[in-house]
Amino acid sequence: EPEVTQTPSHQVTQMGQEVILRCVPISNHLYFYWYRQILGQKVEFLVSFYNNEISEKSEIFDDQFSVERPDGSNFTLKIRSTKLEDSAMYFCASAVGTSGYTFGSGTRLTVV
Amino acid sequence: EDQVTQSPEALRLQEGESSSLNCSYTVSGLRGLFWYRQDPGKGPEFLFTLYSAGEEKEKERLKATLTKKESFLHITAPKPEDSATYLCAVQAYGQNFVFGPGTRLSVLP
Numbered sequence: 001e002p003e004v005t006q007t008p009s010h011q012v013t014q015m016g017q018e019v020i021l022r023c024v025p026i027s028n029h030l031y032f033y034w035y036r037q038i039l040g041q042k043v044e045f046l047v048s049f050y051n052n053e054i055s056e057k058s059e060i061f062d063d064q065f066s067v068e069r070p071d072g073s074n075f076t077l078k079i080r081s082t083k084l085e086d087s088a089m090y091f092c093a094s095a096v097g098t099s100g101y102t103f104g105s106g107t108r109l110t111v112v
Numbered sequence: 113e114d115q116v117t118q119s120p121e122a123l124r125l126q127e128g129e130s131s132s133l134n135c136s137y138t139v140s141g142l143r144g145l146f147w148y149r150q151d152p153g154k155g156p157e158f159l160f161t162l163y164s165a166g167e168e169k170e171k172e173r174l175k176a177t178l179t180k181k182e183s184f185l186h187i188t189a190p191k192p193e194d195s196a197t198y199l200c201a202v203q204a205y206g207q208n209f210v211f212g213p214g215t216r217l218s219v220l221p
Contacts, residue, residue, distance in 0.1 A: 103155035
């Protein structure tokens with residue numbers, strides 16, 4: 001069964017450093033998303049991406065965050081200057097249409 | 113503002129003891145209601161999509177139902193491997209998912 005693949009599975013970074021989280025969506029999917037889940041809290045929407053541009057973003061997705069689809073297969077989330085409160089599981093998801101997401105297994109980001 | 117609540121927060125069942133999980137929602141124009149299963153440290157795994165009141169979907173020991181204000185996930189004769197957090201999410205037209213906080217289900221052998 002097709003999967004959404006995320007790397008790395010765990011990333012530890014110093015506060016203030018930049019991190020890039022990587023995702024390989026399912027190949028025929030057109031819609032891409034990033035969500036995050038702080039430990040013990042709800043899954044929260046960050047950003048959606050379609051046709052090589054951001055289609056929607058939440059209040060969480062401020063200027064520290066950016067997304068890119070650099071080569072037609074990878075989909076990346078960059079956090080420019082990490083803060084302690086950025087520590088969370090980050091999930092990538094993709095979909096053919098605008099429903100029925102498939103989620104990846106996530107990247108656990110720990111900011112120290 | 114779209115909102116999703118789930119109850120109970122946690123549920124402990126004996127193997128074989130059937131029960132139901134509730135998801136209550138407030139959304140302006142429901143496109144779909146989704147149930148996901150999440151194991152610790154993993155991403156949500158898709159279970160069901162429900163689109164209109166009265167709709168029901170089944171998969172193995174799980175059955176999801178939908179009304180205009182809530183959805184139930186019924187679990188019949190659960191097994192220990194059904195232990196997980198069950199997440200409900202709603203999608204309004206043209207918008208992204210709003211997730212509930214989840215119900216943490218433990219099934220004891």
